Amino acid sequence: MRAVVFDQFGGPEVLHLGEVPEPEAGPGRVRVRVEAVGLNAFDGKVRSGAMESAFRTRLPGVPGLEVAGVVDQVGSDVSGVAVGDRVAGWTSRGAAELAILKLWAPVPDGLDAAQAAALPVVGEAARRVLRILGPKPGETLLVHGASGGIGGLVTQLAVAAGVTVIGTASPANQERVAAYGAIPTTYGEGIVDRVRALAPTVDAVLDTAGSGVLPESIELRGGTDRVVTLADPAAPGLGVELTERSEPSASELAELIDLVARGEVLVPVAKVLPLAEAARGQRLVDEGRAGGKVVLVPTGPPR
Template sequence: MRAAVYDRFGDPEVLHVGEVPDPQAGAGQVRVRVEAAGVNPFDAKVRSGAMEHAFRTPLPAVPGTEVSGVVDQVGDGVTGVAVGDRVTGWTGRGAAELALLRRWAPVPDDMDAAQAAALPVVGETARRALRLLDLRPGETLLVHGASGGVGGLATQLAVAAGVRVIGTASAANQERVAGYGATPTRYGAGLVERVRALTGHGTGPAVDAVLDAAGAGVLPDSVALRGGTDRVLSVADPDAAAHGVASSERPEPSAVELAELVGLVARGAVTVPVAAVLPLDQAPRAHELVASGRAGGKVVLVP
């Protein structure tokens, strides 16, 4: 099968399209013919070699942690899914024509493949973050990166739960954030003053909780607006601990929660912003976009 491959760690240019053996579904797995593969900052970090201190990545490697596709092989012990079903879920080698899934959720026939592929990672991250922040209706949440994948979905889910959301984004993405039901504001210099003006709290805590999904040096301002580090959470800044701010570790992803999110997207209740859909041979460009932090939404590859 064709896949995006890297034989050494390094810049995005180490990625190239090559032929690799077809994977075979083992016990508890399904194999899908990939329709679309989501690209995440984590994929770019692994490809760069930055994650080698945490776990080893055998080379040559195929990146990719989430895909949507059509089941074409079912492993032993798997029930509730059959060849020909459309699914989305988590994988270890997604930027390819075929991928193996151990956790997945069904996808309606009329659901866009790119939207489906963009959902597993941001969906799990957004819901986990909101659970950890323990938000209640009527509270005010500040979301950094509210126009992006994780931030955008977290914003929509929080608004639907009765939380007031103030979302930071670039000038070009203010309307998108407003469309999610949040109050948009620009990031950058003067953020503290702008948020205080929006909440009417000139002194003391201005918001009840903060979610940093941008990882762009926003934590000092976040702590100032919250009046401390309590209920300030980053899912994007590797230096969170240096600011006394909590980060969240990935638990095992939940197929049940993914199915719930697929249902919300299918009904139009929430959406995942897809910024770019690129062919497999543009995997280097896809990794450049996600690593820049300025993609403006999810980046997806199609075989």
């Protein structure tokens, strides 16, 4: 079958189309005919070789942690899903015509596959940080990177729960943050004064960008309690929690898919590209210039 592969570690240019063996659904797994696969920054770290000290990557590698597709094979010890069902979930080699899912949730017929494929990774991270921070109705949450995938989803979920959200973003993305229901402001010099002018008290802070805003976040919060980052390696030295361990949940994914399908949550998909343009898509993700989720789609039936 066709897949996006890399035979050596390096930049996005090492990604290319290749042929790999078809996977088989083992116990507790399903195989899907991939309709869409989401690209993430983690895919770029694995491809570059930056993760080799943590775990070894079997070459040729295939990126892709999240897919949406149609079930075409069901492994043993699996119930509640059948061949022909549309699902989305987590995988380890998803940028291909066929992929094995270890956890999944149903996708309604009315939801576009690209949007469904954009949800598992950002949805898990959003739910995780909201559990850690525990913002309550009436409190104020500051979200750095509120126009991004995780930041945008956290913002929408928090606003829906009655939390006041102040979201930082570039000048070009202020309208998107406002559309999510947050109070937008720009990042950079003077951010402490700008945020204080908007809210006298900040009850919790989430940093999704890793752009060196933790000292200002601590100042605004009045300490390190309820300050969390997903991306700043300087966090431990500042006494701030850096959360990286994924905790996938099929039930939480199903809830998010339902919210998106009903139009209550927006998941911006910036680019939908064929598998053959994986290098272009991953470069946009690696450089943080995508402006939303980048999704790859196979062209033609599996072969």
